[in-house]
Amino acid sequence: xxxxxxxxxxxxxxxxxxxxEWAVAYMLLVPALLLFAVFSFYPFFRNFKLMLYETPPxxxxxxxxVGLHQIIPTITSTQFTQSLxxxxxxxxxxxxxxxxxxxxxxxxxxxxxxxxxxxxxxxxSTVVSSVAVASVVFGTLLNPxxxxxxxxxxxxxxPALESSTWALPSVAVITIxxxxxxxxxxxxxxxxxxxxxxxxxARIDGAGSWTRFxxxxxxxxxxxxxxxxxxxxxxxFQAFGAVDILIGPTNTVRLHTNVLIYNIVNTLQIxxxxxxxxxxxxxxxxxxxxxxxxxxxxxxxxxxxxx
Amino acid sequence: MAQxxxxxxxxxxxxTTAVDELTLDVADGELLVLLGSSGCGKTTALRLVAGLEEVxxxxxxxxxRVVNEVDPKDRDVAMVFQSYALYPHLTVGKNIEFPLxxxxxxxxxxxxxxxxxxxxLGLSELLGRKPAQLSGGQRQRVALxxxxxxxxTVFLMDEPLSxxxxxxxxxxxxxxxxxxxxxxxxxxxxTHDQVxxxxxxxxxxxxxxxxxxxxATPEHLYALPANAFVAHFLGSPGMNLVEGLLxxxxxxxxxxxxxPGASVPLPTEVADxxxxxxxxxxxxxxxxxxxxxxxxxxxxxxxxxxxLGAETHVICHTETGARLIVRQVASAAKPALGEAxxxxxxxxxxxxxxxxxxxxxxxxxxx
Numbered sequence: 001x002x003x004x005x006x007x008x009x010x011x012x013x014x015x016x017x018x019x020x021e022w023a024v025a026y027m028l029l030v031p032a033l034l035l036f037a038v039f040s041f042y043p044f045f046r047n048f049k050l051m052l053y054e055t056p057p058x059x060x061x062x063x064x065x066v067g068l069h070q071i072i073p074t075i076t077s078t079q080f081t082q083s084l085x086x087x088x089x090x091x092x093x094x095x096x097x098x099x100x101x102x103x104x105x106x107x108x109x110x111x112x113x114x115x116x117x118x119x120x121x122x123x124x125s126t127v128v129s130s131v132a133v134a135s136v137v138f139g140t141l142l143n144p145x146x147x148x149x150x151x152x153x154x155x156x157x158x159p160a161l162e163s164s165t166w167a168l169p170s171v172a173v174i175t176i177x178x179x180x181x182x183x184x185x186x187x188x189x190x191x192x193x194x195x196x197x198x199x200x201x202a203r204i205d206g207a208g209s210w211t212r213f214x215x216x217x218x219x220x221x222x223x224x225x226x227x228x229x230x231x232x233x234x235x236x237f238q239a240f241g242a243v244d245i246l247i248g249p250t251n252t253v254r255l256h257t258n259v260l261i262y263n264i265v266n267t268l269q270i271x272x273x274x275x276x277x278x279x280x281x282x283x284x285x286x287x288x289x290x291x292x293x294x295x296x297x298x299x300x301x302x303x304x305x306x307x
Numbered sequence: 308m309a310q311x312x313x314x315x316x317x318x319x320x321x322x323t324t325a326v327d328e329l330t331l332d333v334a335d336g337e338l339l340v341l342l343g344s345s346g347c348g349k350t351t352a353l354r355l356v357a358g359l360e361e362v363x364x365x366x367x368x369x370x371x372r373v374v375n376e377v378d379p380k381d382r383d384v385a386m387v388f389q390s391y392a393l394y395p396h397l398t399v400g401k402n403i404e405f406p407l408x409x410x411x412x413x414x415x416x417x418x419x420x421x422x423x424x425x426x427x428l429g430l431s432e433l434l435g436r437k438p439a440q441l442s443g444g445q446r447q448r449v450a451l452x453x454x455x456x457x458x459x460t461v462f463l464m465d466e467p468l469s470x471x472x473x474x475x476x477x478x479x480x481x482x483x484x485x486x487x488x489x490x491x492x493x494x495x496x497x498t499h500d501q502v503x504x505x506x507x508x509x510x511x512x513x514x515x516x517x518x519x520x521x522x523a524t525p526e527h528l529y530a531l532p533a534n535a536f537v538a539h540f541l542g543s544p545g546m547n548l549v550e551g552l553l554x555x556x557x558x559x560x561x562x563x564x565x566x567p568g569a570s571v572p573l574p575t576e577v578a579d580x581x582x583x584x585x586x587x588x589x590x591x592x593x594x595x596x597x598x599x600x601x602x603x604x605x606x607x608x609x610x611x612x613x614x615l616g617a618e619t620h621v622i623c624h625t626e627t628g629a630r631l632i633v634r635q636v637a638s639a640a641k642p643a644l645g646e647a648x649x650x651x652x653x654x655x656x657x658x659x660x661x662x663x664x665x666x667x668x669x670x671x672x673x674x
Contacts (some may be wrong), residue, residue: 024353146639206380206409207455219396 034280050278057140063274074279075262083263083280086168087237091257092178093172099228101176103184107213109184110191119190131241138174139246160247174242179235183228189226191217192209224232230295234288238263260284309370309460309493310335311356316365318351318517325351336491338484339522340508342540348517349497353463356495357386365372376470380409385454386463389470391446393438399449400425400434402657406457423455427486444475451483455490462487464493468503480507499593501541505529513537517530530657535667538591538660544620546591547631550664553585564590564661568626569605576658580671581661588670590623594620594634596653599642607631609642623648 053063054070102303105123109116128136141148144159160166194217202212217224240261241246247257249270257264260280318326326348326516327603333339333673339660340598341349358379366373374382385406394402403424407417425431428448438446447467454462467483468476484507487494487515498504504511505525511535522531532538538546551566562578564571571590573581581588587626599621614637621633635641644647653656661670 195390197388197390197392197393198394200357201380201386202386202394202405203359204357204379204382204386205406207407208380211409215392273612276671 004143009106040275046276048282050274051282052275053286054064054275055273057273059272066275070275071279071300074276075283079258079263082279082296083258084283086256086258087260090168090175090239091233091236093114093169094175095229095232097172098176098183098232099187102228103187105184105223106187106191109126109188114221120184124181124185124188126132129178131178132245134174134178135242135245138170138177138242142170143292153260162251162253164253164256167247167251169255169259171242171246174246175236175239178242179232182235183232186224186228186231187221188223193224194220210235226295226298230292233291237253237284237288310337311353311461311493311495312366312368313355313384313477314365314366314368316352316355317363318355318360319363324517326355329517329519331512331519333493333495333521335493336420337509338487338496340498340504340511341538342501342504342508342511343514344499344540347514348497349499349514350465350554351517352514353386353465353495353497355459357384357463358382381541382461383459383573384461385457385459385465385605387450387454387465387467389466389467391438391450391467391470392479393446393449393453395438397437398434399438402449403430403434403452403456406453409662410457414505414528420456424452426619428452444479447471448480451486455486455492458492460493462492462496462530463608464494464496466498469500476503476523483516502543507543513540515540521637531669532591532660533669535589535591535662538662541565542593543596543632544632546593546660547597548662549590549592549625549629549631551588552591553581553588553661564588566627566629568607571604571652572657574654576656577659577661577671584661584663584670587664589662589664589667591662592631592652594632596655597633597650598635599633600649600651601641601649603651605631605650605652607648607650609644609646609648612641612644614641618660619663623650 052065052067052119053073054066055061055063081188109119109123131155139161142160144150144155149155149160157167160170198220199212199216202216206217222299238261239259243257243262244265246256249266251257261284262278264284267273267280310662313331316326322364328606331339341352343349350616351360353364353620358374358377362375366375368382369382369406370375370588370638394405395442404417407420412420413558421434422431425434428451429652430445430452432443433445438449441449447470450467452480460635462495464483468479471479476565480503483496495548496507500640508525510522510524510527511528513520515536521528521537523531528537532541535548539548549564549566551564551569554565555561556564556570556572558564561575562582564572564573588641600627605625607625609623611620611622613620613622617637618637619639619641621635623631623633625631631650662668
């Protein structure tokens with residue numbers, strides 16, 4: 001970009017130059033804005049419009065405007081409340097375990113040992129594995145005929161993925177495994193931001209390794225841990241692929257694994273009820289928005305240490 | 308008794324030798340400064356005493372006890388880090404209290420000792436603050452308070468003043484000396500700043516490339532450097548070092564130091580002490596032992612004149628391009644740039660330092 005050349009109409013003045021810079025900035029933003037507009041903003045606002053229309057369960061009949069009337073019935077329906085509870089249980093299963101496991105791996109890999117880079121790569125590799133592949137692999141491992149469990153002599157009846165008790169935890173395990181890579185990366189980055197000198201000072205001051213971990217590392221990691229909680233909660237709320245692939249719409253236990261997104265997709269595609277799906281999507285959006293704001297506030301207030 | 312002893316201590320990191328056969332004793336109650344440029348192994352030596360590094364060979368002892376295998380927390384040492392290493396999530400009071408809490412000191416005693424340490428360092432008003440709310444000088448004092456509160460047998464200080472501005476550094480330097488002389492705690496103090504070393508140390512140990520070069524009182528180091536490195540490292544500016552030859556000056560019993568453009572007669576005591584050495588030697592001359600004089604034995608050209616207020620440094624090049632710095636009082640006539648001058652050497656025998664040109668070791672008088 002050239003500086004405003006003197007004499008070139010309005011560009012000579014400070015204000016003209018600023019206006020020129022803004023114009024260039026917007027031009028550079030256009031491609032990204034266009035993508036966002038088509039794939040994010042339009043669907044986002046369209047969703048609010050869909051909330052106001054009821055689609056009859058009969059194919060071919062056009063949707064008609066009902067205003068806000070279908071909101072209360074939708075969010076008080078058993079199907080929705082059960083789905084919400086299932087999702088919360090799922091989140092409670094996934095978030096703490098994936099973060100603790102990620103922290104444990106990060107602490108294990110934080111030591112300055114030869115070949116640690118290989119372990120780091122292995123631990124973080126789940127980030128790049130696709131949910132479909134992971135689900136198929138886990139599905140195979142859990143398969144009652146050719147899987148790992150029967151090979152180990154564990155043969156639950158009914159099989160885990162068909163048990164009303166074990167289906168949701170099984171899906172949670174895959175989600176935890178999938179998130180572990182990111183959790184490991186987040187925790188590793190956090191650990192690396194804790195200055196070695198602090199831990200050395202604590203060591204000389206008489207703190208054993210357990211005290212150093214609990215009284216130094218964990219408090220200093222708390223911004224990272226909170227960040228991890230936000231990210232993993234959002235991730236868990238959005239779980240869909242594993243449920244879709246492992247449980248599927250015909251499985252008898254599908255009501256026990258009917259997490260929100262799965263419920264939304266089924267409401268739209270199987271029940272063909274775009275209005276109800278849009279309402280549930282909005283509720284999910286509000287939950288995630290609220291969570292993010294709450295945790296951001298908390299994060300700002302409690303856990304930032306300027307060094 | 309809490310002397311600290313290094314006995315032939317070597318520390319290697321892979322193929323790099325950070326500390327090479329270091330043998331050094333720090334007497335009980337002494338403030339010994341480890342001085343050297345960055346990467347010379349001084350901080351590693353300090354960390355070996357703290358137990359943050361393991362020795363590769365040799366023994367480190369505190370008091371009568373060999374501590375090679377002793378955990379840092381059981382060595383009864385306190386360390387002040389260059390970055391202060393304050394615990395950012397704890398208040399000043401909790402920071403100072405931390406080492407006591409780890410040692411199971413009762414709450415009442417903890418409170419009393421924290422109050423005393425805070426009072427000693429003028430931190431009483433700041434106990435409720437977090438480190439982020441403190442100035443650099445205040446943080447430094449918190450780090451000191453955290454070290455003294457335990458009443459350890461040894462203080463280890465790793466460049467504790469390097470993050471302070473110049474004025475505060477001078478003040479804190481004096482504070483630390485005063486504190487140490489009051490507490491009489493054996494102190495190992497690491498710095499790269501020779502002014503700090505000269506003003507603070509009871510003795511100074513100069514290190515280079517992991518090796519101990521010389522350990523002596525500041526006066527002794529300055530007057531009788533053991534080798535060319537120490538000679539050049541200490542002093543501001545350091546000693547001038549000129550390569551040349553020892554030659555007979557003709558008259559019986561006299562020697563001259565000769566290099567292109569100059570022949571410097573050596574005083575009889577110096578000549579007697581170094582006779583038989585050389586002929587390749589290095590002559591060391593402190594800037595204050597030189598003066599510009601028409602009768603001077605060295606011819607040179609003025610390249611830079613630095614005014615420092617109380618004194619002036621005249622930087623000259625000899626015919627061979629060797630640099631000589633002459634320290635003048637401010638009132639002396641200042642030469643012009645490019646002026647051809649003659650430099651005279653103070654006839655006092657103590658002004659002449661001769662070093663072996665290959666090993667750099669001092670010739671003649673024992674260091």
